Amino acid sequence: MSTFEKVREILAEILDFDKEEIFPDSYLMRELTAESIDLLEVALELSLKFEIEVQDDDIFLRKLRSIILDAGENGLNPVLAIVEKLPHLKQERVEEMLDELNEGPVLKVRDIVSYVEYLC
Amino acid sequence: MNLNFAGKNVLITGGSCGIALALAPLLISEDLFPILTFRNSKGEKKIKESLSGWKGRYDTTFLDFGLPGKMGEIFSKRTDINYMVDLAQGDYETLVASANPDTLSQYMAENIAARAQLVRLVSRSMVRKRFGRMIFVSSVAAGMPGKGQGLYASSKLAAEGIYRNVGLELAARGITTISLRPGYVASGRGDKFIEKNRPALLKKIPGGCFISEATLAKTLVFFLSDTGIAFNGVNLTMDGGMSCGK
Numbered sequence: 001m002s003t004f005e006k007v008r009e010i011l012a013e014i015l016d017f018d019k020e021e022i023f024p025d026s027y028l029m030r031e032l033t034a035e036s037i038d039l040l041e042v043a044l045e046l047s048l049k050f051e052i053e054v055q056d057d058d059i060f061l062r063k064l065r066s067i068i069l070d071a072g073e074n075g076l077n078p079v080l081a082i083v084e085k086l087p088h089l090k091q092e093r094v095e096e097m098l099d100e101l102n103e104g105p106v107l108k109v110r111d112i113v114s115y116v117e118y119l120c
Numbered sequence: 121m122n123l124n125f126a127g128k129n130v131l132i133t134g135g136s137c138g139i140a141l142a143l144a145p146l147l148i149s150e151d152l153f154p155i156l157t158f159r160n161s162k163g164e165k166k167i168k169e170s171l172s173g174w175k176g177r178y179d180t181t182f183l184d185f186g187l188p189g190k191m192g193e194i195f196s197k198r199t200d201i202n203y204m205v206d207l208a209q210g211d212y213e214t215l216v217a218s219a220n221p222d223t224l225s226q227y228m229a230e231n232i233a234a235r236a237q238l239v240r241l242v243s244r245s246m247v248r249k250r251f252g253r254m255i256f257v258s259s260v261a262a263g264m265p266g267k268g269q270g271l272y273a274s275s276k277l278a279a280e281g282i283y284r285n286v287g288l289e290l291a292a293r294g295i296t297t298i299s300l301r302p303g304y305v306a307s308g309r310g311d312k313f314i315e316k317n318r319p320a321l322l323k324k325i326p327g328g329c330f331i332s333e334a335t336l337a338k339t340l341v342f343f344l345s346d347t348g349i350a351f352n353g354v355n356l357t358m359d360g361g362m363s364c365g366k
Binding site for chain 1: 244247248289290292293
């Protein structure tokens with residue numbers, strides 16, 4: 001079973017979706033309606049299933065906006081600043097995120113998969 | 121009254137205090153499994169002597185708020201903790217302005233920050249089981265401290281806030297909390313204080329009596345039970361009416 005399939009299984013169970021409704025590009029909050037308490041459960045299940053120490057702030061991109069703000073205040077490139085702080089994200093993915101930042105929370109299933117694969 | 125309990129294992133912090141030792145046999149008689157924490161060998165010995173008739177029906181584990189890095193040891197005996205009764209509290213009575221700066225910092229770190237770490241750890245384990253019940257034994261002093269109780273009372277208030285929010289945030293996953301504020305309890309440090317000031321203290325309590333360890337223990341059992349679970353995220357005062365009027 002691939003990392004995506006394992007992550008999808010966890011998300012389907014916790015968020016009460018059919019597995020077939022969850023794709024790598026599904027947005028966790030905007031489409032899968034994940035709330036804070038769901039994310040807590042997701043982090044706990046990922047920790048257990050993959051035997052990794054999940055940092056909730058990192059995996060759920062909670063500091064994304066503050067990293068961007070800090071980068072702006074310090075005259076740094078925000079994309080590079082994000083990649084440095086959240087190394088599981090590829091530069092192209094961060095550029096995509098910044099393009100759609102005003103549309104709502106940008107976290108996608110594939111970001112969770114990237115985080116898990118980065119730690120495993 | 122027959123009480124039902126959805127869970128089994130009860131972590132009792134401050135496990136060597138009189139209230140914990142009164143509580144543990146009541147829990148055992150309800151077929152629950154208390155796990156009493158101790159900070160040192162003296163505390164462990166006291167628990168074992170007091171509960172010598174209940175071998176195999178309870179356990180002990182090390183917990184010291186001064187060593188938060190070792191908190192994971194509470195899961196060494198039983199991986200599932202379904203209930204927690206938090207009785208641990210450091211003793212430091214002084215005027216705020218007189219407090220030793222280092223002791224003050226250490227006291228707040230242990231009784232607020234370390235406790236928050238413990239609550240975080242235990243509640244995360246409860247989320248996975250989608251059930252948990254926590255009772256923080258606060259104090260009436262949290263709302264009406266005496267002189268010299270500033271650090272004690274403020275750390276109790278802070279802890280109440282932590283427990284309140286866990287009840288607010290995790291009730292949807294079956295995890296509920298309350299903080300209980302007993303008044304004068306005839307136990308441990310309270311007992312000595314009562315003995316010194318008995319007539320003056322009794323005048324303050326409309327109910328005209330102090331709280332015994334046994335009464336408090338029975339109250340805790342009720343609030344742990346399925347019947348008590350509707351009490352969530354609140355502070356309940358148990359002081360014979362001492363704080364209800366001037």
